[in-house]
Amino acid sequence: MASKLSCTDILGPPGSGKGTVCQRSAQNFGLQHLYSGHSLQENIKANTEVGDMAKQYREKGLLVPDHVITHLMLSKLENRHSQHWLLDGFPRTLGQAEALDKICDLDLAIILNIPSETLKDRLGRRWIHPSSRREYNLDFSPPHVHGIDDIAGEPSVQQEDDKPEAAAARLRQYRDMAKPVTELCKSRGACYQCSGTETNNM
Numbered sequence: 001m002a003s004k005l006s007c008t009d010i011l012g013p014p015g016s017g018k019g020t021v022c023q024r025s026a027q028n029f030g031l032q033h034l035y036s037g038h039s040l041q042e043n044i045k046a047n048t049e050v051g052d053m054a055k056q057y058r059e060k061g062l063l064v065p066d067h068v069i070t071h072l073m074l075s076k077l078e079n080r081h082s083q084h085w086l087l088d089g090f091p092r093t094l095g096q097a098e099a100l101d102k103i104c105d106l107d108l109a110i111i112l113n114i115p116s117e118t119l120k121d122r123l124g125r126r127w128i129h130p131s132s133r134r135e136y137n138l139d140f141s142p143p144h145v146h147g148i149d150d151i152a153g154e155p156s157v158q159q160e161d162d163k164p165e166a167a168a169a170r171l172r173q174y175r176d177m178a179k180p181v182t183e184l185c186k187s188r189g190a191c192y193q194c195s196g197t198e199t200n201n202m
């Protein structure tokens with residue numbers, strides 16, 4: 001039987017800094033960063049069937065159905081078997097975690113615990129250049145000119161699901177879904193919990 005994949009998982013609510021931590025870790029340790037939000041965004045851009053469906057869920061701040069995201073993510077993981085993966089945004093439900101568990105040995109789960117007021121504040125200040133997905137934060141990593149992407153010189157925008165109502169729905173959903181996922185990850189590998197309000201100090 002083929003050996004299982006090897007992966008590290010970064011878990012946390014929307015705005016907790018998963019993407020920021022993953023970008024730094026992928027660069028510093030040569031890991032392959034796989035980000036579920038980005039994979040869905042690629043499909044939205046390419047107008048695929050998955051993309052059309054994902055767009056509707058995203059705009060309301062809802063998770064896309066398990067079978068859709070699981071199929072998308074597992075097919076990417078299985079394509080590059082020799083790689084050590086750094087997973088960002090997946091799994092988010094127990095169903096996703098169980099599907100991943102069948103093909104992947106979890107080396108480490110890093111869980112980001114950030115106070116909800118900080119999360120709301122960060123999401124409200126996150127702006128994105130749509131075509132490159134470059135991210136800015138009005139305090140933490142501001143662009144040179146407000147609302148303009150530093151490299152393309154084009155407008156950056158606030159995503160629909162970072163606006164207050166959708167962001168609040170996403171945070172509520174995370175609270176409802178996260179516990180069994182973190183419990184499964186804890187039972188499988190080393191688990192490191194980071195708490196605080198500053199990514200640079202975690």
Ligand SMILES: Nc1nc2c(ncn2[C@@H]2O[C@H](COP(=O)(O)OP(=O)(O)O)[C@@H](O)[C@H]2O)c(=O)[nH]1
Pocket residue numbers: 012013014015016017018019020021122123125126127135136137139140141197198199200
């Ligand atoms: N003020 C502040 N903003 C941060 C910090 N760490 C990350 N951010 C910003 O908060 C937002 C959410 O971070 P991100 O890495 O995208 O989180 P994710 O949604 O969990 O992937 C982004 O706009 C980041 O630039 C921090 O320590 N302080």
Ligand SMILES: Nc1ncnc2c1ncn2[C@@H]1O[C@H](COP(=O)(O)OP(=O)(O)O)[C@@H](O)[C@H]1O
Pocket residue numbers: 013014015019036037038040057058061062063064065069088089090091092093096161170
């Ligand atoms: N593992 C997942 N399961 C279901 N939906 C997902 C998953 N990952 C991303 N999504 C969808 O994409 C949206 C944006 O996710 P993401 O870009 O990871 O946001 P954030 O960085 O704010 O946590 C989610 O609100 C959800 O609709």
